[in-house]
Amino acid sequence: MKILITGGAGFIGSNFVLYMIKNYPSYEIINVDALTYAGNLENLRTIEHHSNHKFVKADIANRSELEPLFEQGFDAVINFAAESHVDRSILHPEIFVQTNILGTQTLLDLSKQYHVLKFVQVSTDEVYGTLGETGLFTEDTPIAPNSPYSASKAGADLLVRAYHETFGLNVNITRCSNNYGPYQFPEKLIPLMIQNALQDKPLPVYGDGLNVRDWLYVEDHCSAIDLVLHKGSAGEVYNVGGRNERNNLQVVRTILEELGKPESLISYVKDRLGHDRRYAIDADKIRHELGWQPKFNYEDGIKETIRWYLGNTEWMAQVASGTYQQYYETQYKDR
Numbered sequence: 001m002k003i004l005i006t007g008g009a010g011f012i013g014s015n016f017v018l019y020m021i022k023n024y025p026s027y028e029i030i031n032v033d034a035l036t037y038a039g040n041l042e043n044l045r046t047i048e049h050h051s052n053h054k055f056v057k058a059d060i061a062n063r064s065e066l067e068p069l070f071e072q073g074f075d076a077v078i079n080f081a082a083e084s085h086v087d088r089s090i091l092h093p094e095i096f097v098q099t100n101i102l103g104t105q106t107l108l109d110l111s112k113q114y115h116v117l118k119f120v121q122v123s124t125d126e127v128y129g130t131l132g133e134t135g136l137f138t139e140d141t142p143i144a145p146n147s148p149y150s151a152s153k154a155g156a157d158l159l160v161r162a163y164h165e166t167f168g169l170n171v172n173i174t175r176c177s178n179n180y181g182p183y184q185f186p187e188k189l190i191p192l193m194i195q196n197a198l199q200d201k202p203l204p205v206y207g208d209g210l211n212v213r214d215w216l217y218v219e220d221h222c223s224a225i226d227l228v229l230h231k232g233s234a235g236e237v238y239n240v241g242g243r244n245e246r247n248n249l250q251v252v253r254t255i256l257e258e259l260g261k262p263e264s265l266i267s268y269v270k271d272r273l274g275h276d277r278r279y280a281i282d283a284d285k286i287r288h289e290l291g292w293q294p295k296f297n298y299e300d301g302i303k304e305t306i307r308w309y310l311g312n313t314e315w316m317a318q319v320a321s322g323t324y325q326q327y328y329e330t331q332y333k334d335r
């Protein structure tokens with residue numbers, strides 16, 4: 001198989017590229033990433049010289065940069081590339097529309113024109129909006145996004161659906177819950193809290209800290225996408241999640257405990273605008289139809305992740321230098 005993977009220098013994309021090289025060493029992977037603040041070639045250092053992995057710096061919304069690649073012909077396209085951080089989408093929604101909607105449409109159009117056999121859109125549970133105290137998101141839950149980020153991902157999902165219905169493109173959409181693991185950019189809850197705790201800086205918990213997320217170890221997300229790529233039925237959506245609901249305070253307390261840091265570092269700050277209260281995923285469809293099973297339980301996965309960050313302080317220092325500091329000041333100064 002020859003596969004185009006977009007966003008393969010980001011958190012989940014790089015984990016997926018490493019997973020594919022390990023599990024399918026004969027597949028040819030073309031990895032396209034614009035290397036925004038979130039893209040980092042360090043994540044791919046171990047496969048730098050692998051003959052079946054080729055990195056190309058390009059923007060998914062730029063047709064003329066992509067077309068020469070599509071001319072080679074791909075069996076599959078897997079689209080991870082996105083602006084992915086909710087807080088940034090509140091500050092600058094326009095880049096989310098550009099990359100997440102226009103970028104996806106550009107990839108769909110080229111996939112149609114160059115007869116790509118399978119298009120997998122890596123989407124998110126956030127397109128469903130928020131849950132109350134009970135219930136789970138199923139694939140039939142109405143789309144009701146609440147942030148510019150999730151609205152742009154929902155827009156992309158609808159275009160993917162339309163390219164299937166209108167043009168017969170063989171598509172799948174995956175909607176996964178919150179991922180954690182190695183190489184996650186420290187704007188997201190878990191690496192941000194690890195980084196701050198290690199530096200004895202305040203841990204900024206939004207609102208009352210009781211918002212709930214359903215955490216999944218990144219490798220389990222990769223194995224789900226692997227199954228969807230190889231076995232997904234045309235046009236279908238698959239939810240992905242491991243039923244690991246935790247509120248943010250529980251997550252933060254685990255990090256403090258593991259690092260031997262005091263709870264007094266917790267600092268309650270102004271809530272995120274439009275902050276979704278609770279996400280929880282019903283993954284019965286992918287479990288029953290494709291036989292997916294997560295391997296990692298949350299208790300082990302979070303400890304493993306903390307150990308990874310402790311062992312990769314240089315990686316953390318590198319990604320947290322430069323523009324990250326400016327972002328951090330802007331995001332947290334008035335909270």
Ligand code: NAD
Pocket residue numbers: 006007008009010011012013032033034035036037038039040058059060061079080081082083084085099103122123124125153175176177178179180185
């Ligand atoms: P990330 O921000 O870590 O990585 C995104 C990557 O996309 C970066 O390498 C960046 O350089 C690249 N990129 C951004 N704009 C681009 C453009 N215009 N052209 C080419 N490349 C571009 O994000 P992530 O957390 O790895 O998320 C990957 C995908 O998974 C996203 O589509 C996201 O919506 C989805 N997702 C994420 C989570 C999560 O918990 N992180 C959960 C469910 C779904």
Ligand code: TDX
Pocket residue numbers: 084085086087123124125126177178179187188189190192204205206207211212213248272
């Ligand atoms: O400093 C913080 N303090 C805090 O309380 C940060 C960064 C977050 N939070 C809260 C907000 C959320 O309730 O922690 C929770 C998780 O926040 P994020 O890590 O920003 O993730 P979330 O908003 O849930 O979105 C993530 O999961 C779904 C990814 O960023 C998305 O790309 C994915 O689609």
